[in-house]
Amino acid sequence: MSNHLIDLKDLDTEAMRELLHLTDRFVEVCQRPIPKVPALRGRTVALIFFEDSTRTRMSFDLAAKRLSADVLDFPTHTSSLSKGESLQDTVETIRAFGVDALVIRHGSGGLPGDIAEAVGETISVINAGDGLNAHPTQGLLDAYTLCQHFNGAAGTQASLSGLHVGIVGDIKHSRVARTDVAAYSSLGAKITVVAPEALVPDDVSEWPVAVSNDLDAVLPDLDVVGLLRIQKERITDDSLISIDDYIDRYGMTESRADKLRTEVVITHPGPVNRGIEIADAVLDKRPNVLVQQQVTNGVAVRMAVLFRLLGSGIEID
Numbered sequence: 001m002s003n004h005l006i007d008l009k010d011l012d013t014e015a016m017r018e019l020l021h022l023t024d025r026f027v028e029v030c031q032r033p034i035p036k037v038p039a040l041r042g043r044t045v046a047l048i049f050f051e052d053s054t055r056t057r058m059s060f061d062l063a064a065k066r067l068s069a070d071v072l073d074f075p076t077h078t079s080s081l082s083k084g085e086s087l088q089d090t091v092e093t094i095r096a097f098g099v100d101a102l103v104i105r106h107g108s109g110g111l112p113g114d115i116a117e118a119v120g121e122t123i124s125v126i127n128a129g130d131g132l133n134a135h136p137t138q139g140l141l142d143a144y145t146l147c148q149h150f151n152g153a154a155g156t157q158a159s160l161s162g163l164h165v166g167i168v169g170d171i172k173h174s175r176v177a178r179t180d181v182a183a184y185s186s187l188g189a190k191i192t193v194v195a196p197e198a199l200v201p202d203d204v205s206e207w208p209v210a211v212s213n214d215l216d217a218v219l220p221d222l223d224v225v226g227l228l229r230i231q232k233e234r235i236t237d238d239s240l241i242s243i244d245d246y247i248d249r250y251g252m253t254e255s256r257a258d259k260l261r262t263e264v265v266i267t268h269p270g271p272v273n274r275g276i277e278i279a280d281a282v283l284d285k286r287p288n289v290l291v292q293q294q295v296t297n298g299v300a301v302r303m304a305v306l307f308r309l310l311g312s313g314i315e316i317d
């Protein structure tokens with residue numbers, strides 16, 4: 001694994017397993033009465049988010065603090081970018097403070113990779129979501145959550161072999177879909193993406209997945225139903241999607257949830273459009289919904305990533 005984490009496609013299965021096994025260690029740390037270790041004392045992590053975020057930003061912040069690193073939170077809306085300073089000069093300025101890692105979310109696909117190339121091996125760059133491209137820590141936490149649910153933990157040989165995962169919804173505009181496919185396929189899962197024609201990516205034939213437009217036909221064969229948010233902000237032609245039709249054909253309504261086998265689990269990366277991708281009563285009351293577990297695991301996964309990139313030669317505790 002390089003000094004950066006830009007896309008799970010850059011990791012082979014062994015590198016992904018190593019991160020997931022490291023996550024087992026940090027799940028244990030997070031369950032301690034004092035969930036904090038000194039591992040990254042003296043290191044500094046900068047959070048640079050050009051797109052809004054609740055889960056990713058707060059969990060990177062918490063992960064760095066639980067590793068005893070210092071956190072610099074870059075205020076994108078009140079920074080000198082508004083005075084015309086370039087992003088490149090902004091990154092150089094932050095680097096001059098002596099930070100060890102940049103965690104970057106940006107609407108432009110490829111931008112964190114470009115920054116990683118520019119800074120070389122001097123500091124680590126972690127992609128916290130870039131356009132429609134990738135969201136590697138989300139893919140890791142989703143894969144970890146499935147390993148934990150079905151196998152108890154990731155262990156040294158994390159595997160999703162034997163599971164059929166459906167990824168349902170706005171596949172076309174979803175960096176999470178692209179990243180989950182990379183994670184799940186690397187760990188051996190069978191994957192079907194399910195979406196209305198208008199939300200299927202043009203290049204889906206190159207993905208290691210089956211494709212369906214009919215959720216009810218696929219549902220009986222699934223072990224995992226991975227729901228995605230309808231990304232209204234990225235759908236440029238509203239006429240392509242009727243929300244009522246979407247709920248009717250793809251929503252996890254109570255009646256659809258009633259038909260699931262008891263061992264089938266439902267995931268969603270959040271934020272959720274309640275009443276569209278999933279009914280309130282399913283999200284709030286069904287035991288097979290792993291959404292909160294995904295959020296909880298996000299902290300341990302991000303601790304593992306930060307420790308792997310910044311903690312070379314250091315003991316965890």
Ligand code: CP
Pocket residue numbers: 052053054055056057129138269270271
């Ligand atoms: N899942 C996810 O990336 O959520 P946030 O946008 O809240 O970080």
